[in-house]
Amino acid sequence: MAITLTKDHAVGVIGAGTMGTGIAQAASTYGHKVYLYDVSDKARQKSEKGLIKILNRQVEKNRMTQEEVNGIRDRIHYVDSISELANCHLTIEAIIEDLDIKQKTFRDLEKLVSDDAVLTTNTSSLSIASISSALIKPERFLGTHFFNPAPLMPLVEIIPGIPTSYDTVKSTRALIDAWGKTTVLAKDTPGFIVNRVARPFYSEAIRQLEEGVADVATIDWAMKAIGGFKMGPFELMDFIGHDVNYKVTETVFEAFYYDPRFKPSFTQKRLVEAGFLGRKSGRGFYDYREGATNPEPLKDSQLGQKIVNRILVMLFNEASDAVFMNVATVNDIDTAMTKGVNYPKGLLKWADEWGLDAVLDHLEALQDEYGEDRYRPNPLIKRMVRSGSKFYK
């Protein structure tokens, strides 16, 4: 029986990188004592410096008082040995994305913590099942997938593995909800919800670029001005980094046994090979170097609408597949995309508004034109059109 987790329980975080630091901040803000462990002295120092900077900015912007910020800082204890996590009742792992290293870390951790401690991973691309097999008591283990930046992004995907107990899920979810996060429940399938459903946002934009439908600036402009998205797909890929974004696409593609729906693109692979990683390297689809000029979009609303519709129907198709395959509920899928990646509207609600018959027509037209399996309409959409039903009553 898993314990009921509360504010009084100490939280362990393993990995003081981008995600670990953000998760530690979120836990401490709620009031937990946090033990933040990293193997690297440099990483711990960088994390602490970054955290102090972020917290000080909160005071400057009058979002928090100095006292609150001091409290958050003081509750986080940077530690250089995993043994310091022995008294933590919840430990969240956010280290390098490597199965062997994650498994070894959990083996070491399990020897130290109490029998009723809950252990979670922030993995984006490994299965919860594969990590859990290293544990003696895998029933107290699950995935808690935060989004970057973790203190700001509300979404956390909760992913039970095959052996995870119901109590562990319930208790962990209730605690993370109490932190002020929005949790959704996802099946242990590749990409969980967001990283699976969002693939066409990138891939169908690149595909249209490759075909010469429009250039990057025009596609980005269309997705923002007409689609209502905060960032265009190319801007977003440049921001995420092509090494990271390409890797996620490749992992999802492999994990789905090479389903053509998830096929990565040569265009993005070439950028990675050339070291054009996006903002962080100064060049990606756009040029970020000082004095560089970038192309202006062609603001043609008819062309823009066509671009947006083609990306949207592919997103609707993917979101429908996640419902069809019971990855998550209709509500959780829509919540995940609005709270995890800031989509302007839930995709399934949006598909309802379009009319599922119109979505199906568009997908069938694409499949007819290209003859590619990538455009095959999801059986659930076909079924719903036949029965005249909608995702929301």
Ligand SMILES: NC(=O)c1ccc[n+]([C@@H]2O[C@H](COP(=O)([O-])OP(=O)(O)OC[C@H]3O[C@@H](n4cnc5c(N)ncnc54)[C@H](O)[C@@H]3O)[C@@H](O)[C@H]2O)c1
């Ligand atoms: N960056 C994102 O946007 C994002 C979003 C969601 C999930 N994730 C996942 O979160 C995890 C961490 O990603 P990140 O971007 O924060 O990585 P990162 O590279 O910023 O940080 C990883 C940290 O782990 C430390 N580390 C490596 N091996 C260790 C070990 N054996 N013990 C203790 N510390 C160790 C490293 O020193 C480093 O500081 C990965 O599983 C990643 O897939 C990342």
